[in-house]
Amino acid sequence: MAGHSKWANIQHRKGRQDAARSKLFSKLSKEITVAAKMGDPDPEKNPRLRLAVKEAKAVSVPKDVIERAISKSQAGEGDDYEEIRYEGYGPGGVAVIVEAMTDNRNRTASTVRSTFGKHGGNLGETGSVSFMFERKGEIVYPVSAGDEDTVMMAAIEAGAEDVESSAEGHIVYTADTDLAAVSAAIEEQLGEAESTKLIWKPTTTTELDLDGAQKLMRLIEVLEDDDDVQRVTANFEISDEVLEQLSA
Structure with missing residues (x-):
């Protein structure tokens, strides 16, 4: 989405990409392991795994890391992972969807709820924002x-x-x-x-001023830094003027 795309560009310009890249590799590897565990370990016979491998290759995850993630699925790893979606509102009334993959539902729910609360948001029930x-x-x-x-x-x-x-x-x-x-x-x-x-x-977006954008970006950063969180999506828009101020 436009808002998230802009935020990715800001992170890149501020030099945060190295740490984020390592975290992303780990999360993509987890997705590959689970996808392979849930279906055929051959990407050509498993659509979900094929997409996971394509996404990993798109950000230059090494071939041996991808192969190792698939091998883990055959060794029994990935059995305990559960996919959970959390929904809530961030600063400025922005709708936020958090997709997680965890082996401890209580731990992840507690962390996500606490993160929303500490950064000006409110975690809601499943379905509370996904209709948007x-x-x-x-x-x-x-x-x-x-x-x-x-x-x-x-x-x-x-x-x-x-x-x-x-x-x-x-x-x-x-x-x-x-x-x-x-x-x-x-x-x-x-x-x-x-x-x-x-x-x-x-299907609808919320435009943020500088203060709201800074608070939302912090919420997204903290959520994405959690090992259990696979991806975060929010329906925000930022004007070019605010984007320049964030990039400064």
């Missing part, structure tokens, strides 16, 4: 993949639902159940995508 999002597949291509018409035509032929093109690149949206098939079809025409994953796409 749609579950979609997201395929990201760089500007170099082609002009807007070229990418749009390739996406339509592949069975995608929508395309958003900008100076930063192209985002192709699909139905959540069609992501694997559409990504395979579109890559035949445009080549390897930068990113292929399932997302929560907001």
Whole structure:
């Protein structure tokens, strides 16, 4: 989403990417292990695992790390992990979805609830904010993949639902159940995508001023730093003016 994309750029410019990268590798490895445990260890026969491996490769997770994560699933690791979704409101009334994978539900729930409370948010019940999002597949291509018409035509032929093109690149949206098939079809025409994953796409957004943006970013940072949290999605928007102030 636009807000999260902007925040990722801010983190990158501030030099936080190294620590975040290590944390991301660990979380992607966990997803690969669980995906392989829940289905066939062969990515070609397991759509969820195939997507997890594609996402890992997109951020340059080493091949041996990916293979080791798959091997762990066959050794019994990943048996105890439970997938849980938490929903709540952050500063400024922004809707926040937290996706976690944990071997201790009580520990994770306590940590997530405490984090929301300490950073100006409130954890709600399941379903309290997810109605403001749609579950979609997201395929990201760089500007170099082609002009807007070229990418749009390739996406339509592949069975995608929508395309958003900008100076930063192209985002192709699909139905959540069609992501694997559409990504395979579109890559035949445009080549390897930068990113292929399932997302929560907001149907409505909340714009934040500088104070609200700073508080929300801190909440997201702390949540994402937790080992049990796989990803955080929020329906915020930041103006270019506020973005520049955050980047300073």
